[in-house]
Amino acid sequence: xxxxxxxxxxxxxxxxxxxxxxxxxxxxxxxxxxxxxxxxxxxxxxxxxxxxxxxxxxxxxxxxxxxxxxxxxxxxxxxxxxxxxxxxxxxxxxxxxxx
Amino acid sequence: xxxxxxxxxxxxxxxxxxxxxxxxxxxxxxxxxxxxxxxxxxxxxxxxxxxxxxxxxxxxxxxxxxxxxxxxxxxxxxxxxxxxxxxxxxxxxxxxxxxxxxxxxxxxxxxxxxxxxxxxxxxxxxxxxxxxxxxxxxxxxxxxxxxxxxxxxxxxxxxxxxxxxxxxxxxxxxxxxxxxxxxxxxxxxxxxxxxxxxxxxxxxxxxxxxxxxxxxxxxxxxxxxxxxxxxxxxxxxxxxxxxxxxxxxxxxxxxxxxxxxxxxxxxxxxxxxxxxxxxxxxxxxxxxxxxxxxxxxxxxxxxxxxxxxxxxxxxxxxxxxxxxxxxxxxxxxxxxxxxxxxxxxxxxxxxxxxxxxxxxxxxxxxxxxxxxxxxxxxxxxxxxxxxxxxxxxxxxxxxxxxxxxxxxxxxxxxxxxxxxxxxxxxxxxxxxxxxxxxxxxxxxxxxxxxxxxxxxxxxxxxxxxxxxxxxxxxxxxxxxxxxxxxxxxxxxxx
Amino acid sequence: xxxxxxxxxxxxxxxxxxxxxxxxxxxxxxxxxxxxxxxxxxxxxxxxxxxxxxxxxxxxxxxxxxxxxxxxxxxxxxxxxxxxxxxxxxxxxxxxxxxxxxxxxxxxxxxxxxxxxxxxxxxxxxxxxxxxxxxxxxxxxxxxxxxxxxxxxxxxxxxxxxxxxxxxxxxxxxxxxxxxxxxxxxxxxxxxxxxxxxxxxxxxxxxxxxxxxxxxxxxxxxxxxxxxxxxxxxxxxxxxxxxxxxxxxxxxxxxxxxxxxxxxxxxxxxxxxxxxxxxxxxxxxxxxxxxxxxxxxxxxxxxxxxxxxxxxxxxxxxxxxxxxxxxxxxxxxxxxxxxxxxxxxxxxxxxxxxxxxxxxxxxxxxxxxxxxxxxxxxxxxxxx
Numbered sequence: 001x002x003x004x005x006x007x008x009x010x011x012x013x014x015x016x017x018x019x020x021x022x023x024x025x026x027x028x029x030x031x032x033x034x035x036x037x038x039x040x041x042x043x044x045x046x047x048x049x050x051x052x053x054x055x056x057x058x059x060x061x062x063x064x065x066x067x068x069x070x071x072x073x074x075x076x077x078x079x080x081x082x083x084x085x086x087x088x089x090x091x092x093x094x095x096x097x098x099x
Numbered sequence: 100x101x102x103x104x105x106x107x108x109x110x111x112x113x114x115x116x117x118x119x120x121x122x123x124x125x126x127x128x129x130x131x132x133x134x135x136x137x138x139x140x141x142x143x144x145x146x147x148x149x150x151x152x153x154x155x156x157x158x159x160x161x162x163x164x165x166x167x168x169x170x171x172x173x174x175x176x177x178x179x180x181x182x183x184x185x186x187x188x189x190x191x192x193x194x195x196x197x198x199x200x201x202x203x204x205x206x207x208x209x210x211x212x213x214x215x216x217x218x219x220x221x222x223x224x225x226x227x228x229x230x231x232x233x234x235x236x237x238x239x240x241x242x243x244x245x246x247x248x249x250x251x252x253x254x255x256x257x258x259x260x261x262x263x264x265x266x267x268x269x270x271x272x273x274x275x276x277x278x279x280x281x282x283x284x285x286x287x288x289x290x291x292x293x294x295x296x297x298x299x300x301x302x303x304x305x306x307x308x309x310x311x312x313x314x315x316x317x318x319x320x321x322x323x324x325x326x327x328x329x330x331x332x333x334x335x336x337x338x339x340x341x342x343x344x345x346x347x348x349x350x351x352x353x354x355x356x357x358x359x360x361x362x363x364x365x366x367x368x369x370x371x372x373x374x375x376x377x378x379x380x381x382x383x384x385x386x387x388x389x390x391x392x393x394x395x396x397x398x399x400x401x402x403x404x405x406x407x408x409x410x411x412x413x414x415x416x417x418x419x420x421x422x423x424x425x426x427x428x429x430x431x432x433x434x435x436x437x438x439x440x441x442x443x444x445x446x447x448x449x450x451x452x453x454x455x456x457x458x459x460x461x462x463x464x465x466x467x468x469x470x471x472x473x474x475x476x477x478x479x480x481x482x483x484x485x486x487x488x489x490x491x492x493x494x495x496x497x498x499x500x501x502x503x504x505x506x507x508x509x510x511x512x513x514x515x516x517x518x519x520x521x522x523x524x525x526x527x528x529x530x531x532x533x534x535x536x537x538x539x540x541x542x543x544x545x546x547x548x549x550x551x552x553x554x555x556x557x558x559x560x561x562x563x564x565x566x567x568x569x570x571x572x573x574x575x576x577x578x579x580x581x582x583x584x585x586x587x588x589x590x591x592x593x
Numbered sequence: 594x595x596x597x598x599x600x601x602x603x604x605x606x607x608x609x610x611x612x613x614x615x616x617x618x619x620x621x622x623x624x625x626x627x628x629x630x631x632x633x634x635x636x637x638x639x640x641x642x643x644x645x646x647x648x649x650x651x652x653x654x655x656x657x658x659x660x661x662x663x664x665x666x667x668x669x670x671x672x673x674x675x676x677x678x679x680x681x682x683x684x685x686x687x688x689x690x691x692x693x694x695x696x697x698x699x700x701x702x703x704x705x706x707x708x709x710x711x712x713x714x715x716x717x718x719x720x721x722x723x724x725x726x727x728x729x730x731x732x733x734x735x736x737x738x739x740x741x742x743x744x745x746x747x748x749x750x751x752x753x754x755x756x757x758x759x760x761x762x763x764x765x766x767x768x769x770x771x772x773x774x775x776x777x778x779x780x781x782x783x784x785x786x787x788x789x790x791x792x793x794x795x796x797x798x799x800x801x802x803x804x805x806x807x808x809x810x811x812x813x814x815x816x817x818x819x820x821x822x823x824x825x826x827x828x829x830x831x832x833x834x835x836x837x838x839x840x841x842x843x844x845x846x847x848x849x850x851x852x853x854x855x856x857x858x859x860x861x862x863x864x865x866x867x868x869x870x871x872x873x874x875x876x877x878x879x880x881x882x883x884x885x886x887x888x889x890x891x892x893x894x895x896x897x898x899x900x901x902x903x904x905x906x907x908x909x910x911x912x913x914x915x916x917x918x919x920x921x922x923x924x925x926x927x928x929x930x931x932x933x934x935x936x937x938x939x940x941x942x943x944x945x946x947x948x949x950x951x952x953x954x955x956x957x958x959x960x961x962x963x964x965x966x967x968x969x970x971x972x973x974x975x976x977x
Contacts, residue, residue, distance in 0.1 A: 004231075004334070004360050008246045008272045012145075032145065037245035045230035045334040051519075051826065051864075052490035056333050058230030060487075062237020063140065064133075065218050067520040067556070067825075068487060076902045078520070078556075078825050082237075188883060196883045203887060489863075504765055509632040512745045515863070520825045520906050551881055556825060556904035559868075562890035565901070 005040040018088035029086035036062070036069050036081035039092070047071055047081055047094050101206040103129040103179065105432055106195055108186050108374060109214035111139020112167060113410025113421035117212050119170045120429025122177040124438040129179040129206060131186055131197055133555075137171070138164060139216055140236060141418045143244055167422065188552030189378045192403055196552070198561040210405050210432050213375055214425065217368035217389050217411035220471070221525045223485050223493065224478035226329030227364070235265050235365030248274040250361025254338050256280040256326035257365025259469035263309035265363060266318070276318045277359055280340060282347050282366070282475070283468045284322035325349065327478055329362055338362055347474030367471060368415045369528045373554040375413070376547070378403050384535075384544030387470040389415035390528055391547065397452075398431030399424055407432060416462050423455045476532045486526040488519020500533045507534060507548050520556055523548040595786045596761055599625040601957060602781045603794040604768050604804055607634030608744055608942055609935050610796030611751040612664075612950020618758035620958045625790075626755070626762040627783055629800075633748040636798050636942055639911045641821060641857050641869055642744050643834045644944045647683045647736040648699070648841065651706035653968055654920060658941070659708065660964050661948025662738055668947055674750035676743050677862040683739025683834045686718060686856075688729040688896065692838035696734060699841065711735040724830055724897050734838075741834050741859050744943045751950075768797075771807040771932075778808070778931035792931045794953055799877070799912040801922075801936035808929050811976040814922070814937045816912035818875035820885045821857075822893075822905045826864030830899075834859040837896060852884055856892050866903070868893045881908040913940045917974075923949060924956065924970040926977065933957065934971050 007014075007030075015031030022039060029038035036059050039047065046056035047069050060068045064083040072093040073079040081092070105121050107114045110132030122128045130137075136144040142164030171178070184199040195206045219234035226232070233241075233249060235257055241247045242265075253269060253276045255262050266279050313320055321340070327349055328339035342353035370389035372382060380401035382391040392414040393401045400407050407428045410421035427448055434444040479485065481494035491514045499510050507530050510516055516530060517523035527548050534545040553562075601617055603610045606628025614626040628634055644665050646658035662680075669678050687696055696712075703710050711734065718733040719725060752762050763785060770782040771793060780789045795812070797804045805812030837856030854871040861867065871885035886908050893900055916922060916937040926932045935953045938945050955962045971977065 004250050005241075006248050006251075008242070008248055010273070011271075012246045014246070033245050033247075037241060037247045040241070040249065041247055047230075050228070050484075050490050051488065053484075055228060055484075055490075056230055057228060057487075058334075059233060059237060059241075060228075061219060061234050061525075062240045063218065065521060065524050066221075066487065070520070077827060078904060188886070190883050194883070196886075205883065506631060506765070509764065512632045512638060513749055518863075518865075520904075522906065551907045551909055552883075552886060553905055553907070556906045558902050558904050559824070559890045559894055560901035562887050562905060563894040564887065564891065565894060 004043055004045075007041050020086050020088070020090045020092060022092045023094055033086050034082055035071070035073065035084045035086045035090070035092055038086045039081060101129065101204065103127055103206060103208040104436055105129070105210045105212060106206055106208035107131065107212045107214060108195065109139065109216060109410070109412065110134070110137035110182075111214060111216050111410060111421065112142060112164065112418040113214035113216075113412070113425040114139070114212065115167055115171050116422040116425025117214065117407075117409060117429040117432070118178050119167070119174060120426045121433050122174045124430070124433035126433050126436055126438055127179075128177070129181060129208065131181045131184040131195070131206075133183065133185045135182050137168070137180070137182070140240070142167070143240060145244055164418075185555055185557065186374065187555055187557045189374055192378060192405060198557050201561055202564055203557070203562050209436065210407065211378075212407045212409065212428055212432065213378075213412060214408070214410040214421070215371040215374055215412035217370050217415050218524065219364065220367045220369050220528060222364060222366045222475060222478065223483050223529055224327060224329070225480050225483050226331070226335070228484050228487060229329050229331055229335050230333065231331065231335030231360055232329050232362045232364065235262060235363045238363040239265050239268065242268050242272055248272055249363075250359075251275055252277050252359045253361045253363060254278055254280070254326065254357065254359035255363045255365065256338075256340070257363075258282040258367060258471075259365070259465065260306060260309075262365040263306065263313070265365065266313050267309045270312055270316050270318075276316070277357055278319045278321055278340075279313060280324040280326060281320060281322045282325045282343060282472075325474070325478075326362060326364075327354065335360055335362055343474055345472070347472035348477060349474065366475060367469060368411060369524075370415060371412045373522065373550050375401060375406075375408055376550045377552060377554060378406055380406060380408070384531075385414075386532065387466045390531065399428035400431070416458070420455065420458050420462065423451050423458065427451050427455070473536060476529065476536065485529055486514070486516040486519065488521050488525070489515045491516045491526070496530070496533070500530070505534070506546055507531065508546070511548055517548040522554065595627070595763060595766070595783055595788050596625060597786075598789040599623045599761075600790065601625070601792045601794060602627065602788055602790045603796055604781070605634065605796035605798055605800075605936070606630075606632075606748070606752070606762065606764065607637035607796065607798055608748050608751075608946030609798070609938060609949050610634070610794065611637075611748045611755070612947045613794050613796060613935060613953045614760050614762070614950075615751040615755040615758075616951050616954035617957065618755045618760040620954060621759075622958070624755065624760040625788055626752070626760060627766050627768055627781070628762070628764045629767045630764065632752070632764055633745045634798070636911050636913050637744050637748050637946070639821075639909045640744060640913075640940075640943055641834075641859065641867055642741050642861065642943060643683075643739070643857075643859065644678065644680065644742050645683055645739050645834060645836075645941070646708075646944065647685055647710060647734060647739055648836065649941070650699070651702040651708070655703065655706060655708045656964055657921070657945050657948055659738075661945045664947040664951050665742065668747070668751075672750045672754055674746055674753060676746035676750050678740065678742040678747075679862065680738060680740030681833060682735060682737045683836070684718065684722060685734040685836045685838050686725060686896065687731045687733060687838045688726070689839065690731070692842055693731075695841045696838050700734065722832060722835060724899050725835075726896050726898055729895070739834060741861065742943065743862065768804065768807070771804070773808050773929055773932075776928055776930055778929065792933065792957060794933045794935050796935040798914045798936055798938070798942070801914060801934070808932050810926050810929060810932065810971070812922070812934070812936070812971065813974050813976060814914045814916055816877055817872060817915035817939070818878065818910055818912050819870050819872045819940065820881045820889065820908060820910040821867055821869035822886065822889050822908050824866040824868065824900075824903050825906045827860070827866065827903065828864070829860060831858055831860040831866055837892075852888065854885070854888050854892055856896055858893060858897065875910075877912060879910050879912075881910045913938075913942065915939055921945060921949060921969060922971050923952060923966045926971055928977065
């Protein structure tokens, strides 16, 4: 279901554009965005699976408290996507942070 | 080990206002904030890389914030400002442990001020864990800071003025909002509202502006309505909404299914009291103020001498109150350290206290309208997740919460609720409310879940003083190790 | 309200008391279990969660452990609630030369007593635990019977089964007084009423001393505070309970003041890694302090460098009922008929608890225990 979230064009001048890699796919991102935002704008909804029921989870609180946005970023598991700034070519993997 | 006269935890309006007032009087202030830039939630600043093309793009509240930031900037040589500092513990009433630049550091201070803010109240209902269901605060951050509209058909469900602000920001950004659901309602309360608004004309002006914009955009503002279900495969696709009575209990037969791919939940805020509870300050409980609130004197001091608390983290009341409380605390602290005479303190505080009383009047009225009613916590069905981290469902806890004398910690031990990475922030408020409702015989609010440091997750490397936050560690996935088979019986005597 | 009468009143709802209540209920005894705190008690509610015998000394120490491990295995089949007992073997790692003499001495003792351990080289250790620090590892000791469990689930499970069998269990209920007349226990007064009984089991762990005072018995058990850290959930990466041999060298250090520490690491079924431990004399203070949190993190990082970016989500501390000879106190107290000690398990309560519960039940029902426990009687301290 691509393209549900979208970037706002008016009212802001974006910084540099680059790409990040999410589960092997190249995804557009801009300087100043969090990985969570870039992922949302790419239409990716599920960031991980819940612990026991393996249900899909995405961004919920958006401010770094709920821990639902944990992904493996540049090899480090349990990294919060909503708090981590997107950097060029950073490697993001979903669903790998749970036991 | 760093030393300060006043250490302030939290760089939102409350923390900055305290810093400004205290530093003006000569106090040696250190301000710690976990973000790269001050502002907290409401005054959150854009990240590097974004430039607002018009100042108004950031909203009216932000302009107010700018004035405060200007004062802060003027005092920058007098305030030690530690950004990207995550406070993880308070020890012995005067020592703060925080992680910064990959290391754990210590700051000893004669006075502590905690302005930890608040966060959106988690409300469990069927489907609330689906991707696409966000908090209003999270949606606001996406719109204001990341400059993203979270969806194409957005449903706002909640209560109170914060939702109206979000709606206004979304409309201005070009978003498509299907409806705004207000659980309470202003019907019959206009007179009360007027009384509260008296003298607070700017609030009233803002409120009317937001309502008008929503109306102009043709978005239905449905009073006395709540979301009761979110449904979808992998993401929200539709929502069930219903009319509710004055206790926010849904009226059977009034359900409607509406298409939505995003739901923003704004059912009030919960105070972040991890630090005040860790410091063993006394707390009272009031759901209208955000749950646990530290008991404070008029100068904002908690029951632990030398520890003060202001802002939403000490009782949800908005940024204006946070700023006033911060200023009051700043003067009171400066006075307690000998920088301000009693006479001067009295005269400065008189002005601030008057403003505070005025704002409190309005808050009280708004709280009555938006105060959570019992129906808010009756939405869950058996399968609804209560603890998101550990996947504990309502079925797992519904019988336990009814048991006489049971405490939150018993439920935690049996079901693992509260043992996840979020530290009980997402499930704690729910468990407390359920216990409060079910065990009405108890005269005081139930004891919450424990609070042990670190109060936010901290990497082992940082705690060990060998953190390297910028250099990623290639963890890798260990291949299945070769086990030596276990033997149940062990070696026998030879 | 508690019942007016019971055949046995067990004081303390941790693992020892809960196991005792369960086994007694199985023997159709009318049991009442009184716990002053939350479900699963105090020390049993927060500990390393190890079912461990590797470092148990030759003699009654290891005998108790082996007996109890067998009970853990049996309980896994008997109890309905899965308490996550996994016994794939335990490991002690040697990473400094000064640890070697301690390890060798221990192994020799164990070999002589008929419970040998296996010495393995560094390469073999890394094969089964690849995350360990290759640079510092010198070798290890392997014990196939050891493992981990979920003591909270185990205690709650024991409670549930005991209740099904007729036991009555009360939490958040304090014992205030014990009535003794003519050298015989007559009753127990709690915050919820008085129970007439001729048999009381003191399974009050770190509060065994206070219970003893109620009957004029000096119980030499003191609280020994230990702290641990919990990481967030990870895919399986640590496969066995791992103890640093430095533990054997350091264990005496904190007991006379100051902060002691030794390495213990294990990963729970939930995926959280438990790291420990530090100890200090903190009486009944459950708070964790900055020094110990940073110390445990530092020790863990030295042994497992890959933990660098793994986050700690909380710490906890608990009191472990300490005795001077590191052995529990089991058995009836001479001079106070019906007052049965079942406390002082030091830091080994999780492993020894089920076994102690069974032995106490045997003692009460048959007067005979499956392994001799006379040497564990309180009389050995010569205080009463």
